[in-house]
Amino acid sequence: xxxxxxxxxxxxxxxxxxxxxxxxxxxxxxxxxxxxxxxxxxxxxxxxxxxxxxxxxxxxxxxxxxxxxxxxxxxxxxxxxxxxxxxxxxxxxxxxxxxxxxxxxxxxxxxxxxxxxxxxxxxxxxxxxxxxxxxxxxxxxxxxxxxxxxxxxxxxxxxxxxxxxxxxxxxxxxxxxxxxxxxxxxxxxxxxxxxxxxxxxxxxxxxxxxxxxxxxxxxxxxxxxxxxxxxxxxxxxxxxxxxxxxxxxxxxxxxxxxxxxxxxxxxx
Amino acid sequence: xxxxxxxxxxxxxxxxxxxxxxxxxxxxxxxxxxxxxxxxxxxxxxxxxxxxxxxxxxxxxxxxxxxxxxxxxxxxxxxxxxxxxxxxxxxxxxxxxxxxxxxxxxxxxxxxxxxxxxxxxxxxxxxxxxxxxxxxxxxxxxxxxxxxxxxxxxxxxxxxxxxxxxxxxxxxxxxxxxxxxxxxxxxxxxxxxxxxxxxxxxxxxxxxxxxxxxxxxxxxxxxxxxxxxxxxxxxxxxxxxxxxxxxxxxxxxxxxxxxxxxxxxxxxxxxxxxxxxxxxxxxxxxxxxxxxxxxxxxxxxxxxxxx
Numbered sequence: 206x207x208x209x210x211x212x213x214x215x216x217x218x219x220x221x222x223x224x225x226x227x228x229x230x231x232x233x234x235x236x237x238x239x240x241x242x243x244x245x246x247x248x249x250x251x252x253x254x255x256x257x258x259x260x261x262x263x264x265x266x267x268x269x270x271x272x273x274x275x276x277x278x279x280x281x282x283x284x285x286x287x288x289x290x291x292x293x294x295x296x297x298x299x300x301x302x303x304x305x306x307x308x309x310x311x312x313x314x315x316x317x318x319x320x321x322x323x324x325x326x327x328x329x330x331x332x333x334x335x336x337x338x339x340x341x342x343x344x345x346x347x348x349x350x351x352x353x354x355x356x357x358x359x360x361x362x363x364x365x366x367x368x369x370x371x372x373x374x375x376x377x378x379x380x381x382x383x384x385x386x387x388x389x390x391x392x393x394x395x396x397x398x399x400x401x402x403x404x405x406x407x408x409x410x411x412x413x414x415x416x417x418x419x420x421x422x423x424x425x426x427x428x429x430x431x432x433x434x435x436x437x438x439x440x441x442x443x444x445x446x447x448x449x450x451x452x453x454x455x456x457x458x459x460x461x462x463x464x465x466x467x468x469x470x471x472x473x
Numbered sequence: 474x475x476x477x478x479x480x481x482x483x484x485x486x487x488x489x490x491x492x493x494x495x496x497x498x499x500x501x502x503x504x505x506x507x508x509x510x511x512x513x514x515x516x517x518x519x520x521x522x523x524x525x526x527x528x529x530x531x532x533x534x535x536x537x538x539x540x541x542x543x544x545x546x547x548x549x550x551x552x553x554x555x556x557x558x559x560x561x562x563x564x565x566x567x568x569x570x571x572x573x574x575x576x577x578x579x580x581x582x583x584x585x586x587x588x589x590x591x592x593x594x595x596x597x598x599x600x601x602x603x604x605x606x607x608x609x610x611x612x613x614x615x616x617x618x619x620x621x622x623x624x625x626x627x628x629x630x631x632x633x634x635x636x637x638x639x640x641x642x643x644x645x646x647x648x649x650x651x652x653x654x655x656x657x658x659x660x661x662x663x664x665x666x667x668x669x670x671x672x673x674x675x676x677x678x679x680x681x682x683x684x685x686x687x688x689x690x691x692x693x694x695x696x697x698x699x700x701x702x703x704x705x706x707x708x709x710x711x712x713x714x715x716x717x718x719x720x721x722x723x724x725x726x727x728x729x730x731x732x733x734x735x736x737x738x739x740x741x742x743x744x745x746x747x748x749x750x751x752x753x754x755x756x757x758x759x760x761x762x763x764x765x766x767x768x769x770x771x772x773x774x775x776x777x778x779x780x
Binding site: 260306307314315316317318319321322324325326327328329330331332333334336337355356359360362363366367 | 516521523529536554563
């Protein structure tokens with residue numbers, strides 16, 4: 206097991222613990238982004254707790270805000286969030302809700318939770334960076350279901366028109382949305398081709414393969430003067446056999462037995 | 474008003490390099506100077522208002538001072554949830570400049586008329602809601618807006634709005650401007666109805682009814698102190714606006730009066746809670762809906778006679 210794989214395993218376990226302790230939903234969509242977050246935070250993003258307000262830092266926006274348990278687990282391991290703050294997840298009078306609120310001290314760049322907002326905010330940040338001739342990059346993680354939103358496509362047009370090659374969108378293509386399969390509800394395919402036709406340069410990767418993810422992140426922008434889109438093919442509920450590809454785990458919080466089983470599978 | 478808006482903003486943008494102007498493909502010829510002088514700080518985002526608000530938020534989170542321009546309905550209603558989450562929840566100092574408040578775009582029809590915007594914007598936490606009454610107020614407001622904290626909605630008329638203030642008004646966001654003192658009643662006016670309100674008050678004066686006239690250019694936060702003071706002095710309170718009866722200036726003043734314990738006559742002069750059943754220019758629609766100087770004066774006279 207590589208260093209990154211070990212980190213991903215720990216993050217998945219931390220995410221499970223957070224969700225179970227908080228009796229929170231969204232374990233499935235949190236598990237599908239674990240490797241994406243690990244590759245970004247432990248290998249690619251230029252950010253650290255001591256520099257969380259530096260103008261030169263890279264920005265990360267979790268546009269699919271409902272998956273924030275995994276993000277909180279990462280931010281805790283990176284030292285942005287203390288154990289005490291983490292304990293306030295999903296608690297009355299606590300600290301961290303089921304969708305993130307901007308708090309630079311905690312490493313959270315934007316308040317999200319309503320789908321179809323994060324990419325526009327990221328495009329605004331990317332435009333500001335271009336105007337200021339700064340070199341940092343803006344990464345935005347969306348869900349595939351989220352791209353049903355028309356606002357996403359407004360931003361897709363805008364970002365290529367303005368040549369925002371400092372903007373990187375990653376779509377967690379786990380093929381499931383709130384009520385079923387994306388291909389049954391509102392078909393998105395051919396997905397990467399749609400983005401290319403909107404003027405983006407695209408890469409398709411296995412979203413659980415850390416090597417492929419790091420490789421893709423290190424190569425952005427894939428083409429000068431074009432925004433980059435990484436289509437990450439993932440599995441919702443990844444890492445726990447009975448959760449994988451099941452809509453149920455968008456909502457359900459594991460009970461004690463399920464938690465123990467999940468824990469064993471994650472830790473191997 | 475919009476000419477004054479852009480001339481003032483150009484002046485401010487010369488001194489403040491952080492000022493950005495975004496438009497959703499509206500304002501023909503209006504922005505040519507701004508675009509030519511500050512090409513890096515002007516963006517026509519296309520007919521995509523929701524994205525405009527998100528981009529404005531991203532710019533503001535990067536330290537920019539952003540003004541967004543469109544017609545009132547597209548600026549405030551198409552984009553409502555972006556305004557709510559991206560601007561209000563983050564409490565960003567983005568300015569929303571809407572052209573065509575009320576019946577300004579009369580003949581364009583329902584889609585372009587704006588009778589619900591003040592109500593909608595007023596409901597948002599952190600949002601400040603303004604409707605300047607004439608170009609002089611617009612100039613003061615834009616100057617003050619540059620350093621204003623938090624999201625700010627600016628409801629403009631359009632072109633050729635008459636000047637009401639002959640000298641520079643004593644303008645401050647959140648404070649009403651008393652244009653004239655009178656004892657029989659107070660009339661609070663918001664937005665481009667101010668010239669009609671002033672003419673109405675002058676007509677009443679000629680008939681021996683002396684009325685206090687206030688330009689209530691800020692509807693939120695409303696100047697509570699001034700409302701109560703005027704109510705106490707005159708015992709008869711009227712509001713006038715080119716907006717639906719629901720949720721605008723009339724509602725804001727009513728909330729204060731109701732809780733103040735003052736026993737006063739209170740009447741709202743506004744548009745009904747309905748889309749216009751008439752078709753016509755703004756002038757025609759104002760006649761139909763009782764928003765001309767004569768109709769406003771008649772209404773006040775009638776209500777005061779009942780006293």
